[in-house]
Amino acid sequence: MVQIASITFQNTDEARPIIEAVKADNPGLRVMDMPGAVKLDRDDSIVIRRESVEERIGRDWDPQELHLVLVSMAGNVDEDDDTFTLSWSHA
């Protein structure tokens, strides 16, 4: 069975550029709009790149700022200064 990595954001002005960055960087992403929240699903993994978010908001962005708009997620977390990854694979 395919394992789905998932991340849910609040549907707010602050989260929208992050959602856009995730859509651009993750081919095959599926989007579920709920009132007040957006759930993003993808087979196996989802990656959020600092650079992609910064391009959209025009300022420095620390991936830990995710904490302010995150609602839920599924997958194993790997976080460093440049990326935030949710994945089910074990390299």
Add this chain to the structure above:
Amino acid sequence: MAAKKLGLKQRYALMTRGLDWETTYQPMDEVFPFDKFEGIKITDWSKWEDPFRLTMDNYWKFQAEKERKLYAVLDSFAQNNGQMGVSDAKYVNAIKLFLTGVSPLEYQAHRGFAHAGRHLRGVGPRVAAQMQSLDELRHVQTQVHTISQYNKYFDGFAEFRHMHDRVWYLSVPKSFFDDARSAGPFEYMVAIGFAFEYVLTNLLFVPFMSGAAYNGDMATVTFGFSAQSDESRHMTLGIEVIKFLLEQHPDNLPIVQKWVDKWFWRGHRVLGLVAMMMDYMLPKKVMSWKEAWEIYFTEAGGALFQDLERYGLRVPKYADVATAEAEHMSHQNWSIFYQYTHAAGFHTWLPSDEEMDWLSEKYPNTFDKYYRPRYEMWREMEKDGKRFYNNALPQLCTTCQIPMGYTEPGDPTTIAFRSSEYKGDRYHFCSDGCKDIFDNEPEKFSQSWLPVHQIFQGNCGGATVPDVLAWYNMNVGADNMDQAGSPDQKIWDAWKTKQEKVAG
């Protein structure tokens, strides 16, 4: 030249490691007396990894930002009389159930994580448990502050703390947390950190808070999502607990499996209250309980347990039964509350034609066959002036404390009864899941504070329903009974009439 900024991984290592010491005045086993008796074997605490790598300085920074945003919304909600803008007065009853049933659990979680943090001897989990303990305290405070606006206008909120400790159905969530908090620190972490936070909490916060957004409750959706932003961190703590325990020693697997089985089932039973809130109490519905179960348990839980197979951990026992019950649980729970509306701290009603059609569509296998006829019969009885009240005190399941109203797996017209004998007494259960839990720990569960037993033993204010309701601090005629004719409905109708007049 300024020193180069440290990378996240280095920063995290420096801020969370080497903070503790081997005690010398007292042996370590005396300082940490609770982390061995459960049988869990830890060989190397330093192997604990926190994938979020959040340090205390950043923790305070982000939490302060979340609070500023939340309180700006709450202020604006109060200033603009947000309570008048929700979809329907009935909606407020879901918030009553949340404040009386769920918010006190946040406080219990605060205390539980403070205790676990104190008693785990590894510094990594101690830092994580400390953050979660502070989060949970923040959650209960923000929930009480948010909901206080509703308390100014609606009944059923004022005595939430008193009621949580006494009212029959509130013993279901209360006893769940009492059970976890009276366990050892590892069981607590698996129970609340893993089984509740990781596997089940999405079902409580995501669809329900989205429901609050859909029903115009800006204040609740804001505290809900503000709390949920901490939840993601709690989820990673929960999964880290499991991986850490299973990687430390093979002997841990059977102990952890038993806890996962137990707490999955306990959590599933508690969330029956949420199932009912989603299917019956939200005037505008986002998704059915069954749909939420498919997304958040079948799909998300499926991926998770597939991942954990490599440790030998299997899907919780009776997960298949829980999935089958998703077809029935909300309907059976709402029926229980309808019958006992005189003893409940919120209002009930029968679903409208439109709502029944929605339920038929969402539950094509069960609603029309088993539940619609019951509601239609009760509607006829109401019309004839014979609204049905159940005046007998129900038999309760000794484990989950829910009235024995659930049906046999695969046979929705027969009530499920299970029982066990312990020291010459017979104990009753609603399901195989609840019976197994008792049979594993009979000395603990035979001491359960069961509301109906306590009433019969004379410990709840007296022998009659009015005596017991007085002991609950229930404002009879305002807090309880049907929505129709309630003071809540009256104030709502008056607001709406005025708004229509102004609108001309």
